[in-house]
Amino acid sequence: MILRADAITKRFGGICALDKVSFEIEEGSIVGLIGPNGAGKTTLFNCINGTLPIDDGRIYFCGEEITNKRSYELARLGMCRSYQIVKPFRSMTVLQNAMVGAFCRVKSRKSAQEIATEALETVGLYEKRDEKASNLNIGESKKLEIAKAFSTKPKLLLLDEVMAGILPSEVKVMSKIVRDINESGVTIILIEHIMEAIMSLSERIIVLNFGEKIAEGAASEVVRNSEVIKAYLGVEEE
Amino acid sequence: MTFLWTGLAASWNFYSGYCGRLSIGHAAFLGIGAYATALLYANYGISPWIGILVGGALSAIVALIIGGATLRLQGTFFVLSTIAFAKILETFAITAKGITGGSLGVLIPYTPGFLNMTWSGKLPYAIIAWAYMIIVIAACVKLEKSKLGYFLKAVGENKEAAENLGVNSSRTMLKAFLISAVFTSFGGSIMAMYVMYIEPSFVMSMGNSVQFILLAIAGGLGTAFGPLVGSFILVPVTNILRGSFPSISGLHGLLLGLILIVVLLYRTNGILPALREFVDNQRRRAKNDIKS
Numbered sequence: 001m002i003l004r005a006d007a008i009t010k011r012f013g014g015i016c017a018l019d020k021v022s023f024e025i026e027e028g029s030i031v032g033l034i035g036p037n038g039a040g041k042t043t044l045f046n047c048i049n050g051t052l053p054i055d056d057g058r059i060y061f062c063g064e065e066i067t068n069k070r071s072y073e074l075a076r077l078g079m080c081r082s083y084q085i086v087k088p089f090r091s092m093t094v095l096q097n098a099m100v101g102a103f104c105r106v107k108s109r110k111s112a113q114e115i116a117t118e119a120l121e122t123v124g125l126y127e128k129r130d131e132k133a134s135n136l137n138i139g140e141s142k143k144l145e146i147a148k149a150f151s152t153k154p155k156l157l158l159l160d161e162v163m164a165g166i167l168p169s170e171v172k173v174m175s176k177i178v179r180d181i182n183e184s185g186v187t188i189i190l191i192e193h194i195m196e197a198i199m200s201l202s203e204r205i206i207v208l209n210f211g212e213k214i215a216e217g218a219a220s221e222v223v224r225n226s227e228v229i230k231a232y233l234g235v236e237e238e
Numbered sequence: 239m240t241f242l243w244t245g246l247a248a249s250w251n252f253y254s255g256y257c258g259r260l261s262i263g264h265a266a267f268l269g270i271g272a273y274a275t276a277l278l279y280a281n282y283g284i285s286p287w288i289g290i291l292v293g294g295a296l297s298a299i300v301a302l303i304i305g306g307a308t309l310r311l312q313g314t315f316f317v318l319s320t321i322a323f324a325k326i327l328e329t330f331a332i333t334a335k336g337i338t339g340g341s342l343g344v345l346i347p348y349t350p351g352f353l354n355m356t357w358s359g360k361l362p363y364a365i366i367a368w369a370y371m372i373i374v375i376a377a378c379v380k381l382e383k384s385k386l387g388y389f390l391k392a393v394g395e396n397k398e399a400a401e402n403l404g405v406n407s408s409r410t411m412l413k414a415f416l417i418s419a420v421f422t423s424f425g426g427s428i429m430a431m432y433v434m435y436i437e438p439s440f441v442m443s444m445g446n447s448v449q450f451i452l453l454a455i456a457g458g459l460g461t462a463f464g465p466l467v468g469s470f471i472l473v474p475v476t477n478i479l480r481g482s483f484p485s486i487s488g489l490h491g492l493l494l495g496l497i498l499i500v501v502l503l504y505r506t507n508g509i510l511p512a513l514r515e516f517v518d519n520q521r522r523r524a525k526n527d528i529k530s
């Protein structure tokens with residue numbers, strides 16, 4: 001078990017964005033995290049990776065308690081995330097962007113370049129390595145998000161809607177990237193709205209709604225769960 | 239003097255240019271360097287060569303304290319805090335007459351000699367200023383290729399995204415701020431020995447800060463050679479302006495102000511990056527022409 005969340009609670013003023021959410025992530029797996037808009041998925045990532053402090057609960061990573069550790073410490077421990085709203089370093093080139101991540105593991109520029117190059121090859125951005133990050137289109141920016149995070153040599157990667165807003169033809173490419181990274185030994189939690197992709201990629205799925213975990217299990221089971229159908233369709237079942 | 243200004247502009251650029259957060263009060267470190275050297279020499283006869291190092295050490299300590307307190311502040315608040323800090327030091331230099339000679343300043347005794355860092359001709363000063371400039375620019379070149387440089391740029395662009403990749407943003411900023419402060423302090427020491435007389439309104443003034451900041455901004459924020467380009471175009475131009483129209487005082491200030499406005503309006507990062515972009519575009523166009 002690589003990650004364990006124990007009753008994480010996060011409030012923003014009055015609203016409870018996460019309400020006692022608990023789960024465990026098996027090492028080496030791909031786990032899908034789904035839920036309607038505003039369910040608290042991104043907030044859950046923010047809390048796990050130390051971007052936001054949590055109000056209650058505990059988080060363990062590789063057996064070590066990491067509750068409220070800073071995100072740069074977690075990156076060094078081997079946890080890194082991508083952003084739903086991409087955050088490239090615009091004035092730097094694509095390669096330099098990935099190198100920032102690589103410097104998490106190595107000191108010299110040469111080794112950082114090697115690691116970053118490998119990551120760019122994995123996501124298929126090698127050809128674009130000398131472009132300014134600000135010149136990338138949305139699909140490429142999402143790939144750069146993955147490459148930056150992958151360059152830190154993570155054990156656990158949190159991917160937030162890397163397939164949102166890209167061309168349907170690119171979804172397959174992105175799925176393959178996710179699978180390749182997973183096969184290189186990285187555990188992945190994947191937030192995604194595209195059901196097809198998430199169903200084919202993830203062994204298990206966690207469903208959030210209004211900050212509560214409403215279902216968890218194998219992909220095929222979860223989509224048949226009545227709570228989940230209710231949450232997604234917003235109608236009462238007869 | 240152009241060498242010295244270039245070195246100062248590059249020192250400032252080392253933190254603010256690469257990180258994109260303007261430390262407007264940087265003259266404070268120039269003042270610390272100038273005063274440390276001048277006072278130790280004038281009052282205790284300690285060689286300015288040692289004075290430079292003492293000034294640098296003092297600046298490092300002050301940078302640690304000030305940086306630790308202010309670097310976490312967001313954009314505008316950080317800029318304001320650096321101004322406040324420079325003002326406090328300037329006021330201290332004026333009021334602490336017993337130590338600093340108050341607004342009268344410090345007169346540096348003229349006894350030529352290598353140990354005293356004093357010469358009758360200008361050449362030795364030029365060599366020192368040149369060496370200073372080369373060292374600071376070399377440091378910037380090295381920064382661009384180092385982990386610290388990558389981290390600094392990343393933090394400047396997006397702190398949260400940088401931390402996610404394992405960058406300790408506070409430490410990164412503090413390190414660069416400290417190095418920048420020490421380099422600025424060295425420049426202040428050299429300036430004091432060249433001018434042979436210092437007073438608070440000169441070495442610690444905001445105008446002084448603004449001058450070398452302008453050179454860096456005009457030449458190219460966050461580029462190793464930007465300050466060089468900026469200084470070697472602007473310093474002679476301002477001198478000519480001052481020389482040809484002596485009756486209109488402040489004309490050079492007006493010019494620098496105009497340049498700053500142009501740079502900000504067009505959102506370029508200064509002369510050097512603009513040139514580079516131009517060359518890149520030309521090249522790309524040439525390539526496309528060949529293809530088609």
Ligand SMILES: Nc1ncnc2c1ncn2[C@@H]1O[C@H](COP(=O)(O)OP(=O)(O)OP(=O)(O)O)[C@@H](O)[C@H]1O
Binds near residue numbers: 036039041043
């Ligand atoms: N920093 C914040 N401050 C205040 N409220 C926030 C903050 N971040 C998120 N929220 C609120 O928390 C709730 C959950 O938001 P979150 O972004 O986690 O949803 P999500 O599941 O990622 O949705 P989406 O699918 O649209 O990305 C929303 O109501 C949102 O408005």
Ligand SMILES: [Mg+2]
Binds near residue numbers: 041042043084
């Ligand atoms: Mg979200």
